[in-house]
Amino acid sequence: MRIIDLRSDTVTKPTPAMRRAMAEAEVGDDVYSEDPTVHRLEALAAEMLGLEAGLFMPSGTMTNQVALMLHLQRGQEVIAPKGAHIYEYEPGSLSVLAGGVIRLVEAPYGVPDPEAVRSAIHTSPHQAPTGLIALENTHNSAGGTVVPLEAGRAIQQVAEEAGLPTHLDGARLFNAATALGVAPAELAKGFRTVSICLSKGLGAPVGSVLLMPKDYRAEAWRYRKMLGGGMRQAGVLAAAGILALTEGPKGLARDHQMARALAEGLLRMHVEVDLNSVQTNMVYAHVPRAADFVERLRQAGVLANAMGSRVRFVTHRDLADEDIPAALERIESALHVV
Numbered sequence: 001m002r003i004i005d006l007r008s009d010t011v012t013k014p015t016p017a018m019r020r021a022m023a024e025a026e027v028g029d030d031v032y033s034e035d036p037t038v039h040r041l042e043a044l045a046a047e048m049l050g051l052e053a054g055l056f057m058p059s060g061t062m063t064n065q066v067a068l069m070l071h072l073q074r075g076q077e078v079i080a081p082k083g084a085h086i087y088e089y090e091p092g093s094l095s096v097l098a099g100g101v102i103r104l105v106e107a108p109y110g111v112p113d114p115e116a117v118r119s120a121i122h123t124s125p126h127q128a129p130t131g132l133i134a135l136e137n138t139h140n141s142a143g144g145t146v147v148p149l150e151a152g153r154a155i156q157q158v159a160e161e162a163g164l165p166t167h168l169d170g171a172r173l174f175n176a177a178t179a180l181g182v183a184p185a186e187l188a189k190g191f192r193t194v195s196i197c198l199s200k201g202l203g204a205p206v207g208s209v210l211l212m213p214k215d216y217r218a219e220a221w222r223y224r225k226m227l228g229g230g231m232r233q234a235g236v237l238a239a240a241g242i243l244a245l246t247e248g249p250k251g252l253a254r255d256h257q258m259a260r261a262l263a264e265g266l267l268r269m270h271v272e273v274d275l276n277s278v279q280t281n282m283v284y285a286h287v288p289r290a291a292d293f294v295e296r297l298r299q300a301g302v303l304a305n306a307m308g309s310r311v312r313f314v315t316h317r318d319l320a321d322e323d324i325p326a327a328l329e330r331i332e333s334a335l336h337v338v
């Protein structure tokens with residue numbers, strides 16, 4: 001039986017073209033800044049996102065954490081939307097590495113109200129001083145929801161008035177750009193630092209890029225080295241990353257269509273899904289005893305993740321057209337197993 005893997009878009013495997021590019025990549029020691037393919041990837045990412053410099057890293061957790069280390073002094077606070085990945089799934093790194101604390105603000109569908117952000121900014125000497133405002137686009141635990149341009153701009157305005165920098169966790173920024181029909185650079189505009197993942201829907205096997213002002217790069221490089229992220233002949237990975245940027249976005253609309261079809265199929269089975277939150281390649285379903293249900297799904301040949309009281313399904317490029325209808329059949333059977 002074909003296993004249908006809906007756990008995450010991180011499960012995407014490199015395409016044959018990526019494997020060829022990896023095998024043929026021109027490489028050098030990137031710790032000595034001598035890998036030409038890494039340089040090409042970083043320059044391409046910076047150009048596509050409209051920021052001055054990029055730094056290639058092994059993961060999105062590392063690009064986020066290096067950004068937090070760049071922005072925060074010890075004891076400072078970052079304001080972020082409730083459910084932010086930097087809080088939920090980067091195991092306390094913010095406190096250990098940047099020495100910071102986090103203040104989560106309500107964020108319906110991943111979009112905080114600008115006034116809620118403004119009122120969360122600390123000014124009293126008795127409180128942790130606010131050092132950064134972070135957003136996440138798309139917002140994973142809100143459902144893979146997008147932060148529209150005007151909403152992002154409004155929050156950047158609040159940050160600017162308070163003299164604060166902003167960071168964008170853009171692990172799935174290209175999904176947001178596809179859903180909104182805008183260029184990724186439009187969504188990145190105005191943020192001091194932007195993290196993008198090559199290894200999710202864009203399909204690269206490994207890696208993320210942190211985009212930033214060029215005068216930040218030396219310090220970011222040092223933090224990456226401090227975390228053990230200095231890589232040697234990383235051009236083998238960067239070659240796939242270049243194809244992820246140039247070819248990956250083309251397939252994202254299909255991922256979103258598959259997620260929509262999955263959500264509508266679940267609703268037909270009376271599974272609780274908020275269709276308004278299905279905006280890109282994720283579907284969160286409220287199913288009683290989510291972990292048990294995910295186990296029954298595994299036995300039926302569908303892989304998904306239990307995220308608290310919800311089950312998350314993520315569509316991606318490696319799914320075949322027939323996988324969503326097949327998954328729905330298996331999900332229905334798993335629903336009726338007592």
Ligand SMILES: Cc1ncc(COP(=O)(O)O)c(CN[C@H](C(=O)O)[C@H](C)O)c1O
Pocket residue numbers: 007008009010058059060061062064085089136138139140169171172197199208
């Ligand atoms: C918004 C966001 N920002 C950062 C990251 C971290 O990227 P990696 O460290 O996994 O490369 C993720 C990964 N998300 C993973 C997934 O969705 O399967 C898990 C939850 O960590 C993310 O969703």
